[in-house]
Amino acid sequence: MEAILGIIIFLIIILSFIKLRIGIAIYLAYLMLVPYMQIHLAGLTFSYNLVNLIILLAFFFEFKVKHNYKINFKPFIPFFILYAGYFILMLFSDGTPFDYMIEKFRQNIMQIFILAFVMWNVIVCTPSSTKLFRNVCFICIFIATIYGLFLTRMEGVNPYIMSVMNITGNEYDIEYLTRDTGRMFGRIASVFLHPMTFGLYLGLSFIFICSYFKKKANTNIYILLILLVITLINVFTCGVRSVIAGLGITGLFYLLLLRKLKAFIWSAVFIGIIYCIISSIPELSDYVMSIGDTKSTNIGGSSLELRINQFSGCFDIINNNFLSGKGFNWHSYYMQLHTSHPQLLYFESLIFVILCDFGLAGTILWIIYSYKMFHYTYNLGKLKQTLFPLSLFIFYLSYSCITGEYGYMQIFILFYIIMIGEIYVTQTSKSQ
Template structure:
């Protein structure tokens, strides 16, 4: 398997300089289907930053005669956010510039390349879209397959040791009403799969009519089914947020009625599945301590918020430093109060203080304004980021942004149902 991964990654690098379109397609598939990127070839460690840089160099070499400026407009909200993080560093004690650089490159550089490549070569749109849909189908179908073997994931059992990891069967089989255990599908962690499911619902809803033989509707049903069975309660919250946001923003009254009927039917089905009723009802049981779910009750969330404020009591405005929470988990493990920093709010507070919260609020405003420039995509774009923020606020942020912006750029380059040329309207 390590040989296959090495060939895959080498192909991405080689194609970057000769057939850029194929490189982008192969790398997109890799990002979805492989849970890590750390492969040693002849003493060279191929990682995200190296692959991203190689593809970027390939892009510049291919289009250097036609490039006047690289279009960064759709990514300005995020670039400004990262710029804010950068200028805050001199005022912080424990910042990590390396984490900042890595996060910037993994989250923005590749989607930026896709966006600009599409401007020069619109033929990338169809094969990239087909590849992404196939990857979504694989992830969703495999997730459903794993419901038949709770606590076991043969794919990850093979893949994770290649990166020095190990599949945690005990964690995957943990109860708490999780009839099917915690399911990761092709991702390294159930939380990542949960986010992918939520983003998939938004994306497939937008392109569902473009997939033949009602395949879009089937993928939507598969994603919704996975959101219930994957064992991550936050995924159900993310799914509800995604659907509610779409209905509110698009004013789809008939669809809203249909969703209500389907939800009622699902609630009846869930009640006849042993254990599932307990699992789903625990989402709304805000004072449930018997479930033993750390951080799931309002009382514990408030305790964690107080813990975050205590951490930054000496630096309330700028926080302890960019990447402080990541370094803490890496070097010390779980925090005694904040555990694994299971809310993006706590991460922002600890890393960048009160100013960090204002910066993210401003970023959301910019995202909304940017989405309005794309008439046929605006509601979907904003729904995508509302879903991401909601999910991150109830789980934490563990590299979710790179997947969210990947979905974002794929929505941007998608032609609408009338096959109009991509343009701002």
């Protein structure tokens, strides 16, 4: 298997210098279907960082040496603000070694932004690339969801991920995945290393597919419908209840964005009634109310009470540095040393991560970042065009606030760039 992955990486590198958009498309598929890159090839070890650097080099060769195209940074301004703020806060934090923070900061920048940045500029200069990237996403969604349905019959066994684990040397945690967790089919990770990542992918994919139903001229409606149905089935069979909650929150925000207040109120009332019914049935309450229980196999107890307790624990952690927190990626550093926190467990909410790592200043920074994202996306085009990119961001936020942030931004930004790329191409074609 490692040899096959090595050949694919070799193709990505070669094609990136010959036909950049083809190399990018293959790399996009690799990131969505292969959860590992530490491949030994021709005496070199190809990791995400090295391949990203090569992709960036191929991009500058194509854009500056061959054609001298203008480089566009606009969609990344909110992200630049966020990460510039991170860097400043790192200088004032006091809980994480500075060299550790710098290394994690570098990894974040390279893994989150390089491919998205290159994709965006390829779309700007070659509008037809949107169709290529979109179709790659559709193919990847189909493969991941079909395999996810196949795994409902496997009782926790995932042959593909087990093969990947054999390469990495990590242990396959079948106890965490099996059906004795109170889930009918156990927890399903499909082509990802963790079920929570698959859950995020399903939610983003669902919104991504929905965004193309009003663009029937570009995509076959029956293909979209099949993809949507398969994805929705996976939402209910993957064993990650946070996806349902995230999509529910996103649906309510979608109605608000459309200014359908009556539908919003009725939907909120319906959800409230369902909540009351579930709360009155102990077995059902234990199952559903444990949304966000990402690590423990035990089902039961009050998740709301647990989360309130964890939230208050964040302030105990940062009591010595309330303003700037413990440092960039402190929560990961802590878990490397201690596995889990006695009160915050695995930092299973983006809110906990922001408070502990960046304190009050980090919270304000995230509010500014979210506002900038909404403002930029909302003004890209008409509301009917920007509804789904906005919904995508809402889902990312809601899902991360329920489950934590485990590298989710890297997946979110790929879908986001393709979706706003479609809007950019449409707006540009109308103005010509």
